[in-house]
Amino acid sequence: MSAVQWLGDEAFSALGQRVIWSDMIGNSVGLLALALGWRRSIWSWPIQLLSGVILVAAYASAHLSGGIGKQLLVIGVSLWGWRQWQRGRRDAQDGSIAVRFATWRERGALLAGTALGTLAVGGLFTAVPDLSWNPWPDAYIFVGTLAAMVCQARGLTEFWFAWLLVDVVGVPLAFSSGLAFSGLVYVVYFVVVVWGMRDWWLRSRALTSAAERAALGGALS
Template identity: 75%
Template sequence: MNALDWLNGPAFEAFGQRVIWSDMIGNTIGLAALALGWRRSIWTWPAQFLAGVILVGAYASAQLSGGVGKQLLVIGLAVWGWSQWRRGHRDEGGEIAVRFATWRERLTLAAATVAGTLAVGGLFTLVPELSWNPWPDAYIFVGTLAAMVAQARGLVEFWLAWILVDLVGVPLAFSSGLAFSGLVYVVYFGLVLWGLRDWWLRTRPSATALEGALL
């Protein structure tokens, strides 16, 4: 048995569904990547890169070509995000500075997300073998990329984008037979709420001073 066969082999069953190793390992690393993003650690990007590489196998085994394509783009964006954070603005503590997007940035990101979802959803509809559930898959596909772009730019809206992705991602993962992905999305949701609160508070002028006083 080669490594790919092992990764796509069964690990255990959850809720009557088989969980494969690639699904479990990839999403566990993805969960760690989100936690690292919450802590504004640059290691969030290598973790997202590794999770994307492993999840390619998981989505391929589930015959979700759209998911495979998404993970390939996630890999590319992880490299870009790493470069952005390496030369990004820092706060007084030397960590990545975060901020709310301007209205122009919000409108641009929202318009690009809508246009991208329509384009990808249309492609999935025209080529059924790419996805058995075109529009939810396209929504998650583009929403994930939008969230990563916002994260790379240090925007608080990154967390809001993840909330919108989770609302569709949980039921789609379970219905696709990727039970562990569904469970991880539920945990993602909790981390996203905490991350949103943390980044939101750090946009306040007194946040850095308060943090220093507590130390």
């Protein structure tokens, strides 16, 4: 048996639902990536990339080309985010990843891009049923995940709000689709998101306050 075939096998059953190895391992690794993102660790990106590779193997074993395509996009964004954080660490005096609130212009662009992306992907999934079993919720989660990753790559605190909105749909969809482990992981995601949001929010507020004090000092001098 190949590793790809093994990833598609059942790991165990719980509450009458089948949990496959790829679902369990891929989502566990993804949860670790999110926790590392909270700590602003650059390892968040290679771990997220690994999660995508595992899920590509899983979808390949099940012959789900739509799932493969989605994970390849996630891998691509992970590579870009990894490069962005490497550049951010080089530019920072203390070698850490700086976080901030998005500007209103950035928020507007993010909301518009996410809405248009969801309409486009949802329309594609509807037109090609083989790509998704639940076209619109799946499109919402997929585009929302990409939006969250883009915000994370740019060090925007809104990254956590995007994940929170993904969780609202992701938890019930996972359980209704028979992916019990994914549903449970999304519940844990919610807890990590709340704590990560608090940490990044406080750091962003401190940075904003420091910038305002510096600007005021410059105006008075």
